[in-house]
Amino acid sequence: MRLDTPTRLSGSTIALHWIVAVMMIVLTLSGLYMAQAKLYALYPWHKSFGVLIVLFVALRVLWRIRNGWPAHVGRYTQIEQWLARVVHWLLIVGTVLMPVSxxxxxxLGGHGVSLFGLELVAPNPDPADPQQVVPINALLAQLGHWLHGLGGNLLIGAVALHLVGALKHHLIDRDGTLRRMLGAEVQVDS
Ligand code: HEM
Ligand code: HEM
Structure with a gap:
């Protein structure tokens, strides 16, 4: 499979970046909305796409390990390079942490998980009141809930910084960082 070069990113890097990016943005915004508005009809869809994304996230993480991170297009300050690296790590860790939590x-909260109707984990109804569920492990379920809420807020901050960085490269530095992620062959200043 073709690897990234400094002037051109591979099809795998580009496809995986945009598939995961769109799914992450939609899942984060829809997750916040459905939890706030208590739109329970959306929960099975959110869970199904949240499980499906794991396939692309796993491929992406394996691809990063094999291919490494894309090289810089221009000469940037140490701070800029460090900030970009921290944000890329936060984003990639977020793509793993959110589905897991x-x-x-x-x-573990006893609600069950299905993938577009295919039952992966059955719900655990309360024998005394079958409308209610009993947690399988209340402590771990609560930890998952806490991490999911915290992760969602951290992701919004990280994606915002990432977007500002991409726009800064494109509009202020006028380099090829964004065009390269859109498939173009670019010039590198190194
Ligand atoms: C990358 C994948 C995912 C992202 C980005 C994501 C994002 C979010 C966000 C931001 C919220 C709102 C959090 C809050 O206000 O407490 C949320 C809520 C929720 N998510 Fe996810 N989620 C993902 C995957 C999953 C998966 C795999 C499941 C379960 C199998 C799941 C189940 C839920 C549930 C049940 C809620 C509602 C929580 C509540 O009512 O307080 N999510 N999600
Ligand atoms: C808002 C729209 C987005 C734009 C315009 C955008 C743009 C870019 C660009 C231009 C790069 C290349 C940076 C470089 O060459 O050093 C990049 C890399 C990256 N982006 Fe995004 N991105 C977006 C959304 C996201 C989202 C939502 C995520 C994950 C949650 C994400 C995760 C990453 C990661 C981990 C990298 C490092 C390279 C890689 O793993 O493919 N991006 N992005």
């Missing part, structure tokens, strides 16, 4: 909260 969501799964913990739902499965």
């Amino acid at each position: 969501g799964f913990m909260m739902s499965a």
Whole structure:
């Protein structure tokens, strides 16, 4: 499979970046909205896409390990390089932490998890009141819930910084960082 070069990113890097980016943004915004508005009809969809994204996230993490991170397009200050690296790490860790914590909260909370109707973990109804569920492990379910909420807020901050960085490269530095992630062959100043 073709690897990234400094002037051109591979199809795998580009496809995985944009598939995961769109799914992450939609899942984060829809998650916040449905939890706030208590739109329970959306929960099975959120969980299904949240489980599906794991496939792309796993491929992406394996691809990063094999390919390394993309080289810089221009000469940037140490601070800029450090900030970009920290944000990329936060984003990639977020893509792993969010599905794992969501799964913990739902499965161990006794609510069950299905993938577009296919039952992955059955709900655990309360024998005294079958409308209610009993947690399988209340402590871990609560930890998952807490991590999921914290992760969602951290992700919004990290994606905002990431977007500002991408726009700064494009509009102020006028370099090829954003165009390269959109598939273009670019000039590198190194
Ligand atoms: C990358 C994947 C995911 C992202 C980005 C994401 C994002 C979010 C966000 C930001 C919230 C709102 C949090 C809050 O206000 O407490 C949320 C809520 C929720 N998520 Fe996820 N989620 C993902 C995957 C999952 C998975 C895999 C499951 C379960 C299998 C899940 C189950 C839930 C549930 C049940 C809620 C509602 C929590 C409540 O009612 O307080 N999520 N999600
Ligand atoms: C808001 C829209 C987005 C834009 C315009 C954008 C743009 C970019 C650009 C231009 C790069 C290349 C940086 C470089 O060459 O050093 C990049 C890399 C990266 N982006 Fe995004 N991005 C967006 C959303 C996201 C989201 C939502 C995530 C994950 C949650 C994400 C995760 C990453 C990661 C981890 C990298 C490092 C390279 C890689 O793993 O592919 N991006 N992004």
